[in-house]
Amino acid sequence: xxxxxxxxxxxxxxxxxxxxxxxxSRPAQTxxxxxxxxxxxxxxxxHLANYRGKVVLLNFWATWCMPCVxxxxxxxxxxxxxxxxxxxxxxxxxxxxxxxxFIVRHHIDFTTVRDANxxxxxxxxxxxxPETYVIDRKGIIRRKFVGSQEWTSPDIANYLKGL
Numbered sequence: 001x002x003x004x005x006x007x008x009x010x011x012x013x014x015x016x017x018x019x020x021x022x023x024x025s026r027p028a029q030t031x032x033x034x035x036x037x038x039x040x041x042x043x044x045x046x047h048l049a050n051y052r053g054k055v056v057l058l059n060f061w062a063t064w065c066m067p068c069v070x071x072x073x074x075x076x077x078x079x080x081x082x083x084x085x086x087x088x089x090x091x092x093x094x095x096x097x098x099x100x101x102f103i104v105r106h107h108i109d110f111t112t113v114r115d116a117n118x119x120x121x122x123x124x125x126x127x128x129x130p131e132t133y134v135i136d137r138k139g140i141i142r143r144k145f146v147g148s149q150e151w152t153s154p155d156i157a158n159y160l161k162g163l
Contacts, residue, residue, distance in 0.1 A: 030142065034058070034135045035123040039090065041114040046088055049139070055163045056086045056135040060121050062093050063102040065129040067148035072106055078151035078160075079110045085160060090115050092129065136163050 034056075038047040048056070059075065061068035079087050089112035093099040099114050115121070124133060134143040142163065149156060 029124070029133075030144065032141060033139050034133065034141050036139075037120050037123060039113050039115055039120055041096075044111065044113040046090075046111060046113045048088070048135075051086050051088070051135075052139055053137050054084065054086045055137060055160060056088055057132055057160075058124070058135060059087060059089045059130060059132040060124070060126050061089055061091055061130045063091065063095075063098050064093070068130040071130055071148040071151070072108070074149065074151040075110070076106075076108065078157070081152060081157070082160060087111065088113075090120050092116065092118050092121060134160070134163070 034048060036048050038045065075087060078085065087110040089110065091099055091112060091114045093114055094116050096114060103112060121127060130148060132145040132149065133141050136142050
C-alpha cells in the first residue's frame, strides 16, 4: 500500500521543523568563537573584540518586547552585583526616540547600542527577543539563554562567576 505524498509530508514536516529549530540553550554555535562585530548607533560604538579577557553577556532585546522589558531589572541587578561582567545589550528598535526614552526611564547603566538593521542578531542567527549569549574570556560562546531570565538567580549567578 502506498501513502499519498501529502500524507508523508504532513507526517514528516513537524519533525523536520523540530530538527531545524535551534532556539535551545545549546545552539550549534556553542564552543565556537563568537562572531566579532563593530556596531555604532551614532551615540555608542561597540566592538566585541575590545572585551576579550572579560566574560560578556550579549543580550538582544527591544523596547516593545514585553519579555525583554520584564528581564531588564534583573539584568541591571546583575550588572550591579557583578560589575566585572560585561553586559552588551543590542536593541533592535527602529524608533531611536523610543529607545532613548527607555534607556533614561529605566536607568540603564550598562552598555547598550541600537541596531535597527539587525545586523548583529543576524550574525548570531537570532531573530526572536530576548536572547542572550554568554561569551567567555577567550571569546568563545559558552551558552545561549532564550527568553526572559532571572539573572540574579543563584544558578545563573554561580554559573557566570565560574567563568
